[in-house]
Amino acid sequence: MPIKTIITKGKVPVKIYTDDIEAEAYQQLLNMSQMPFIHSHIAVMPDVHCGKGATVGSVMPTVGAIIPAAVGVDIGCGMKALRLSIKAHDLPDNLRSLRLLIEAAIPVGFNQHKHDPVKQSTVTGLSVGLHKILGKHPKINTMQKKPYQTWVRQLGTLGGGNHFIELCLDENDDVWVMLHSGSRGIGNVIGEYFINLAKKDMGQHIVNLPDKDLAYFKEGAKHYDDYLEAVSWAQDYAMVNRREMMNLICDALKKKLPKFGITKEAIHCHHNYVAREQHFDASVWVARKGAISAKAGELGIIPGSMGAKSYIVRGLGNPMSFCSSSHGAGRVMSRGKAKRHFTIDDMESQTHGVECRKDSGVIDEIPGAYKDIDIVMEHQSDLVEMVHTLKQVLDEAANAEKSAAA
Template sequence: MPIQQILTGGKVPVKIYTDDVDPKALVQLSNMAQLPFVHGHVAAMPDVHVGIGATVGAVIPTKGAIIPAAVGVDIGCGMNAVRLSLKAGQLPDNLRPLRHVVEAAVPVGFDMHSEGHGALASTVRAMSGGLDRIVKRHPGILKMQKNVERNWMRQLGTLGGGNHFIELCLDENQDVWVMLHSGSRGIGNIIGRYFIELARKDMGKHLANLPDRDLAYLREGAEHFDDYVDAVHWAQDYAMTNRREMMRLILEALARQLPPFTATKEAINCHHNYVAVEHHFGEELFVTRKGAIRAGAGDLGIIPGSMGAKSYIVRGKGEPQSFCSCSHGAGRRMSRGQAKKKFDPQDLIAQTAGVECRKDAGVLDEIPGAYKDIDAVMANQSDLVEVVHTLKQVMCVKG
C-alpha cells in the first residue's frame, strides 16, 4: 500500500506507511521533523512505535549531522537467516532436546562464552584493532562497565536477551531455515550510551532548544563527529560478526543432531538499527534506520513476526519515498510492562501452540499479543517489498 498519512508542520514532512500509530509516536516523529539538518522527509514504516527520542520504525535522512540516540544502543542489531538442505520430515518429532543443544552452544541472556571459546581467534583478532583505536581516543569507554576489554570478546557469538531470538523455521516448501536476531551486545550498548551523552555535552546550552534531549546530535566537522562515525561503524561490524559467529555455532550444533545437511546460498545478514551513507534524491546523506531494513531494488531482507506468528524473507522494490527501506518486524503494540500486566503464562502457552520454546513468566513480555499483526504490517508495505518466502517457526530460543 502507498503512504497512509503525512504529518506537516515541521521543517520537513513525515510520510507514514500505516494509519495504526500511537499518538506518542506521532509526537516523536514530529519532533524529528523539526531538526534543521533532516533532509527531504522522515519516513515511518508500518511497524512504527514509540522509542527513546527517535521512533522505532523511522528512517531519518540527515545532511551534516547524526543523532546517536536515533541509531540507539543496540548498534547494528539485525537479522541473519539461512536455508538448509533439510525438509520438515527430517526433523525429530520432539524438538525440545534440539532447543537445549542450541542453548548450550550459544549463551543467552547475560551469559557469555568462557575464555578462549566461542568466536574464532582469527575473528577476535580482526576486530581488536578497530576497538583499540577507538578507546585510545576515548578511554572513558572502558570505565563504563567492568571487564569491558575482555567481555566484548566473550560475547562474540552470543544472543543476549529481550526480543533477541534463534529460531528453526519451515517455509512454504517445508524447507528448514535457521533464523536469528541479535546485535552488538554489551560493547555496542556502551559505545551507544557513551556517544549519546557526549552529544548532549557537546551541545551544551543549545540542548535546551531541542524538542527532546534524546535528539542531541553531532555535527559533521565537530570535535567528536568522526570518532562517533568510526565507533558506530565498528559496532555495526561487530554486530554483523556476532550474528555470523552465532550462525556458525548453531549449524555446528545442529549437524551433530540432524541428518547431514548443507547451508544454501540463500543466506541474509542485515542490520535494522544503523546509519550508513547513501545516495537519495540527488544527495549524499546519512541515513539512520531505527528499526528498519534496507529494501533497495533486489535487496534480500528478513521481516520477523512474533514468537507465534509468521516471518518473511523479502526482496526490496527500491521505493524512493521510503528511502529504499521497509519494516524490521511486526512492531510492538504494547510495552513490556503492559504485556506483563495483561497476560499470564497460560496466555503464552496458548499463543505459542505448536512452537517449542520457553513458556514461562520470564519471556511473557515477548508474547505474540504484545505485537502488531504481522499480516497487516506486510499488507501496508506491499509497495516496498515482495515476499520471497513465508516462514513459520517450530522452535524458538529466547534469552
C-alpha cells in the same frame, strides 16, 4: 500500499506507511521533523512504535549532522537467516532436544562464553579498530566490568530483550535457521556514551531541541568523526556476532539432525544502523532505527513475533521510503504491560505448536504484545515483495526478566 499518514507540522514532512500509530510515537516523529538538517522528509515504517529520542521504525536522512539516538544503543542489531538442505520430515517429532542443544551452545542475556569462542585473527581484527576508539574515548572502557574479556566472549551470544533464535519451515517445507541479535554489551555502552556525549557537546544549545535525546554532532565538530568511526565498528561487531552464533547453532544441530548443507539462500541485514547513501540528488547519512534496507532486488528478513509468521522479502527500491522497509511486527504493548496483562496460559495458547519456553520469563514477548505481522506486510506492499513465508517450529528467546537487551 501507499503512504497512509503525513505529518506536515515540522520543518520537513513525515511520511508514514500506516495509520496505526500511538500518540507518544506521533509526538516523537513531530519532534524529529523539527531538526534543521533532515533531507527531503522522514519515512516511517508500518511497525512504528515509541523509542528513546527517535522512533522505532524511522528512516532519517541527514546532511551535515548525525543524531546518535536515531541509531539507538543496540548498534547494528539485525537478522541472519540460512536455508538448510533438509526438509521438515528430517526434523525429530519432538524438538525439545534441539532447543536444549541450542541453549547449551549459545549464552543469553548478560552471559558469555567461558572461553574465547572465535579465532584469534577475528579478535585481532576487531581489536585494532576498538583500541583506536578507546584511545580517544577511554571512558567507554570503564562502562563494563572486564571490558576486553566481555566483548570477546560475547561474540556468538544472543543477548536479551526481543532477541531470538528460531527454526522455521517455509512454504516448501524447507528448514531455515533464523536469528536476531546485535552488538551486545560493547555496542550498548558505545551507543549510550555517544548519546550522552552529544548532549554534553551541545551545552546550552540543547535547550533549543524538542527532545534532549535528539542531541547531535555537526559535521566538522570535535566528535562527529569519532562517532561515525565507533558506530561503524559496532555495526561490524554485530555482523561478526551473528555470523559466529550461526556457526555455533549449525554445529549444535549437526549432533541431532541428518547431514545437511547450507544453501546459497542466505540473508544478513542490519536494522539499527547508519549508512552513507544517495537519495533525492544528495549524499546523505541514512539512520535506520528499526528498519531494513530494501533496495531493488535486495533480500531482507522481516520477522513476526513468537508463534507468528516471518518473511523473507525482496526490496522494491521505493524512493519515498529511502529504499527501506519494516524490521518486524512492532510492539503495541510495553513489556511491563504485557507481563501484567497476559498469563502463562495465554502464552501456551498463542505459541501452540512451537517448541519454546512458555514461562513468566518470556511473557513480555508473547505474540499479543505485537502488531499483526500480516497487516504490517500489507501496509508495505509498495516497499517489498514476499519471497518466502516462514513459520516457527522452534524458538529460543532471550530471558527478559534476568537480562536486558545488551
